Amino acid sequence: MRTLKYAILGLLNKKDMTGYDIAKEFKYELFKFWHARHSQIYPELKRLAEEGFVTYDIKISGDILEKKLYSITEKGQKELLIWLHKDENISQTPKDVFRLRMYFSNNLDLESRIHLLENQKVQHKEKLDILKKTAEQYSEIPDHNTDRFGDFIVLEGAIMRQESVIKWLDKCIGYCKKAQKEEKKNK
Amino acid sequence: MRTLKYAILGLLNKKDMTGYDIAKEFKYELFKFWHARHSQIYPELKRLAEEGFVTYDIKISGDILEKKLYSITEKGQKELLIWLHKDENISQTPKDVFRLRMYFSNNLDLESRIHLLENQKVQHKEKLDILKKTAEQYSEIPDHNTDRFGDFIVLEGAIMRQESVIKWLDKCIGYCKKAQKEEKKNK
DNA sequence: CGAAGCATGTAAAACGTTACATGATTGG
DNA sequence: CCAATCATGTAACGTTTTACATGCTTCG
Structure with a gap:
């Protein structure tokens, strides 16, 4: 290619x-x-x-x-x-090692899972902050015929992806914490 | 690794x-x-x-x-x-050929951009539908000690990612269509 | 003067895709 | 019987990472 x-x-x-x-x-x-x-x-x-x-x-x-x-x-x-100009087929989802780990996470105790998830969240938040700071230079949508247009839309895409990942991590953390509470109750 | x-x-x-x-x-x-x-x-x-x-x-x-x-x-x-159990650093963002194309999209006319974006959207929607159909088997959150838990959270993550991509594509299509209207007005 | 950054390359290994190669089993 | 799927491998090629290798320039 x-x-x-x-x-x-x-x-x-x-x-x-x-x-x-x-x-x-x-x-x-x-x-x-x-x-x-x-x-x-x-x-x-x-x-x-x-x-x-x-x-x-x-x-x-x-x-x-x-x-x-x-x-x-x-x-x-x-x-x-x-x-x-080429149309292209969407590519195979790229390798995500963390999600592989989570796929097999039933082998980990809840505390370890939460620890791993929180660690990822911190890192993804940092990356999001950098992206958002970069985005500050754009007070409005750049003209579509300039270099800055491509940069702008790709930046927005990166921010949206990052936010979506963080939302997912939060959801997972929520599931684990809920399960943890129930475990304690049953003791 | x-x-x-x-x-x-x-x-x-x-x-x-x-x-x-x-x-x-x-x-x-x-x-x-x-x-x-x-x-x-x-x-x-x-x-x-x-x-x-x-x-x-x-x-x-x-x-x-x-x-x-x-x-x-x-x-x-x-x-x-x-x-x-291993903590890991988040990996470099994986290669996304379509975003590379969009990064340089100021070299394309608006019609071509919209065409490319719409084509991606159709494909990503198809993928999302498959994922959502798979998710139907889960009427509730599986027990955290079973295989199904990992499968479930990863599936949710895939759906969220897919939805985020589609939202981004829609946003880009919106920008392009707006620019197209303004171009016509100026004629 | 020393550290950070500028500047250019090659080599080996790891990872991934496509193609080559072969043949058996199952179900309609 | 035929097609789809089961089943196992290798080879060549392309991509990516890590390591090796070298040396200059700029700024404090």
Whole structure:
């Protein structure tokens, strides 16, 4: 499917970047729906250059440090547009290790379950807070023809997903606490 | 991390199964949070047997068809329990190709965006319907010490996630339609 | 001067998908 | 008898993570 190819083309379509910049974008922007590391990015950039979808200029930073500033070619832009138009089937639900654990949670005592659930909740709340802080920069819906539109809707999606996860964790915690009370009553 | 190892141990802890049965569980039960195919399962079962976490008996089905009925060993059960208790950090948000497309959607006209969004919505709704039909078997919250408890909470989580995705898609469709109206007005 | 960050790569291992390969059983 | 499903495996390929490897620049 070569998703990384299109992620990179999309980013370079906004502006010229180095491999390092692209890695940073993944870390600080695209993390809302994906993550790729530099060890994947550099080889893919090399390949895209060989295929003629991108080119690069070598720039000198400071005295001797060379960096490759990549830009998208016309061929690359065409390729990106074709991909953007593609209908796709929704993918298999991705692996969620915590839910696997909960699936088998009848093997744990209630206290352990609550502990695990609360721990997840704290972490998901932290992530939600970061997303919400990012969202503050948007006082209104950005124009649909700007970069910011895509960023905005994806950010909203990430927030909604995060809130839904937290709601689910709360529900599970509720079930466990209720069962705990009943257990105590029966003693 | 060897998540597949623990998924298999968890399943075998419920009851004895063949590799084929385990593949079916993935397809019809665990799909709510994961999917693994038989080409991963068979080698893993072999490895688990070598490591002493599972054993198997060869059963004859019909006249000659051999099947391996696997069961968990005591060692396997211990291993599973240790894993179940583990706190874990929430994982990187998994890859979502559609959101990547939407991230770059300013390169698409509004009509195309709406088309893509509606297509996703139909598919996610179908998935939601299947989940909801499965949920009908639960008239009340199952006892927390039974297998059904884990199944139940994970099912609820899957439904909530699905509903949240659909809500997001609707929101995006709303933005696009609003922009479309404004475009027409300005003509 | 030292730490944090900039910058680029490769290698090995782990994980996952698709394709190849084969054959038996069950139920209509 | 035929189709769907049961049943087990391997091989090749693609994706992702972790580790290895190196060195420069900027700012306090």
